[in-house]
Amino acid sequence: xxxxxxxxxxxxxxxxxxxxxxxxxxxxxxxxxxxxxxxxxxxxxxxxxxxxxxxxxxxxxxxxxxxxxxxxxxxxxxxxxxxxxxxxxxxxxxxxxxxxxxxxxxxxxxxxxxxxxxxxxxxxxxxxxxxxxxxxxxxxxxxxxxxxxxxxxxxxxxxxxxxxxxxxxxxxxxxx
Amino acid sequence: xxxxxxxxxxxxxxxxxxxxxxxxxxxxxxxxxxxxxxxxxxxxxxxxxxxxxxxxxxxxxxxxxxxxxxxxxxxxxxxxxxxxxxxxxxxxxxxxxxxxxxxxxxxxxxxxxxxxxxxxxxxxxxxxxxxxxxxxxxxxxxxxxxxxxxxxxxxxxxxxxxxxxxxxxxxxxxxxxxxxxxxxxxxxxxxxxxxxxxxxxxxxxxxxxxxxxxxxxxxxxxxxxxxxxxxxxxxxxxxxxxxxxxxxxxxxxxxxxxxxxxxxxxxxxxxx
Numbered sequence: 001x002x003x004x005x006x007x008x009x010x011x012x013x014x015x016x017x018x019x020x021x022x023x024x025x026x027x028x029x030x031x032x033x034x035x036x037x038x039x040x041x042x043x044x045x046x047x048x049x050x051x052x053x054x055x056x057x058x059x060x061x062x063x064x065x066x067x068x069x070x071x072x073x074x075x076x077x078x079x080x081x082x083x084x085x086x087x088x089x090x091x092x093x094x095x096x097x098x099x100x101x102x103x104x105x106x107x108x109x110x111x112x113x114x115x116x117x118x119x120x121x122x123x124x125x126x127x128x129x130x131x132x133x134x135x136x137x138x139x140x141x142x143x144x145x146x147x148x149x150x151x152x153x154x155x156x157x158x159x160x161x162x163x164x165x166x167x168x169x170x171x172x173x174x175x176x
Numbered sequence: 177x178x179x180x181x182x183x184x185x186x187x188x189x190x191x192x193x194x195x196x197x198x199x200x201x202x203x204x205x206x207x208x209x210x211x212x213x214x215x216x217x218x219x220x221x222x223x224x225x226x227x228x229x230x231x232x233x234x235x236x237x238x239x240x241x242x243x244x245x246x247x248x249x250x251x252x253x254x255x256x257x258x259x260x261x262x263x264x265x266x267x268x269x270x271x272x273x274x275x276x277x278x279x280x281x282x283x284x285x286x287x288x289x290x291x292x293x294x295x296x297x298x299x300x301x302x303x304x305x306x307x308x309x310x311x312x313x314x315x316x317x318x319x320x321x322x323x324x325x326x327x328x329x330x331x332x333x334x335x336x337x338x339x340x341x342x343x344x345x346x347x348x349x350x351x352x353x354x355x356x357x358x359x360x361x362x363x364x365x366x367x368x369x370x371x372x373x374x375x376x377x378x379x380x381x382x383x384x385x386x387x388x389x390x391x392x393x394x395x396x397x398x399x400x401x402x403x404x405x406x407x408x409x410x411x412x413x414x415x416x417x418x419x420x421x422x423x424x425x426x427x428x429x430x431x432x433x434x435x436x437x438x439x440x441x442x443x444x445x446x447x448x
Contacts, residue, residue: 024326
C-alpha cells in the first residue's frame with residue numbers, strides 16, 4: 001500500500017474534526033475535507049516526503065477555508081452576527097443557571113463562531129488538534145510570535161464571552 | 177528542543193499547552209499559587225480546551241462518508257484505527273444483506289427491504305454484526321445539543337421540502353418513515369437531517385415552538401425488532417423519552433418539563 005495514501009487516509013478523522021469546528025456544519029465540513037484531500041492528491045508531488053504530511057494537509061485545508069471565507073465575507077459577517085445572538089438567547093431561554101456545563105458549551109460554541117478566522121484556526125490547531133506552537137506556525141506559515149499573539153487574543157475573547165454567562169443572559173433578556 | 181523563551185503571558189499559555197521545560201513549569205506553578213488572577217485565567221483557558229474537545233471530538237468517532245476516500249481502493253482497505261470496529265460491522269451488515277438478497281431471489285424491491293428490516297436482521301446480527309449498540313439515547317442527546325443551537329444550519333432539509341425529506345430518509349434508513357405533525361402542540365417542523373450512528377444511518381427531525389424552544393426526534397435502526405413502553409432519561413435540563421417500535425428506536429429530546437415532553441411523545445407515538 002502506498003505510504004502517501006495510507007497517511008492521507010489516517011488523517012481523515014481529525015481533518016473532519018478540524019473542518020467541522022471551523023464551519024460547524026457537517027456537510028460544509030465534509031466538502032472542505034474533500035477539497036483538501038483532492039488537492040493533496042493532485043499535488044502529492046509537492047510533498048516529496050519532506051516534513052509531516054499531516055501538517056501539510058492541515059495547511060491545505062486551512063487555506064481553502066480562509067479563501068472561502070474571504071470570498072463571501074460580507075455575507076458571512078452578516079449571518080454570523082445573528083447566529084450567536086440567537087444561540088445565546090435560545091440557551092438563556094432553555095437553561096436555568098444550574099446547567100453550567102451545557103450552557104458554557106453553548107456560549108463557547110457561539111464565541112468560537114465569532115472569532116476572526118485566523119485566530120480560530122490557531123486556537124483549534126493548538127487546543128483541539130494538539131499541535132505544538134511550532135507545528136501550528138509551520139502549518140499556517142506564520143512566525144511563532146504571530147501564533148502566540150493570535151492564540152492569546154482568541155483565548156481572552158473566549159474567556160470574556162464565557163465568564164459572565166449569567167450576566168450575558170440577563171443582558172440579552174433585558175434588551176429583548 | 178525548547179529554544180524559544182516565553183515571556184509574560186506567553187509563559188502562561190505555554191504552560192497550558194505543555195510547551196515548557198520542567199523547571200519553567202515549576203516556576204509558573206509557583207507564580208500561579210500567589211497570583212490568583214493569573215491562576216483564574218489559566219484555569220479558564222484549560223476549561224476552553226476541555227470545552228473544545230467536548231464540542232468537537234465526536235467527529236473523529238463518526239463513520240467517514242465514502243466520498244471522502246479519494247483513491248477508490250482505499251475505502252475498504254484501511255479504516256482508521258478508531259473506526260475499525262464500526263466499519264467492520266457496517267461492511268458485515270452489507271455482506272449479510274447481499275447474501276440474504278441472493279437467498280430470497282427477485283422478490284421485488286421494497287418488499288425485499290421490508291423483509292430484511294423486519295424479520296432477518298436479528299437473525300443475522302447474532303452471527304455477523306458484533307458491535308451493535310442499542311443504547312441510542314446518548315447519540316440522540318448529542319445530536320440534539322449539537323444541532324438545536326444552530327441558527328444557520330439547524331437541519332439539512334427544511335420543512336418546506338417535507339415530502340422529499342421523508343422519502344430521502346426512508347430510503348437511507350431502509351424503513352418507510354412518516355414525519356409526525358406536532359403543530360397541535362404548538363411545535364412546527366423545522367426540518368431534518370441524516371446522521372451517522374453505530375448502527376448505520378440515523379435520522380433527526382427538529383421542531384420549534386413560538387418561543388423558539390426546539391425539540392428533536394431521533395430515529396435509529398435497532399438490531400432487533402421490539403416494542404417497548406416509553407422510557408425516561410434526564411441529562412441536566414435536557415430530557416428524553418425513548419422507546420422501541422419495530423425496527424426503530426425513537427428518542428424525543430428537549431429542554432421541556434417532563435409532562436410536556438411526555439405529552440409530545442404520545443403525539444409522536446400515535447402518528448407512527
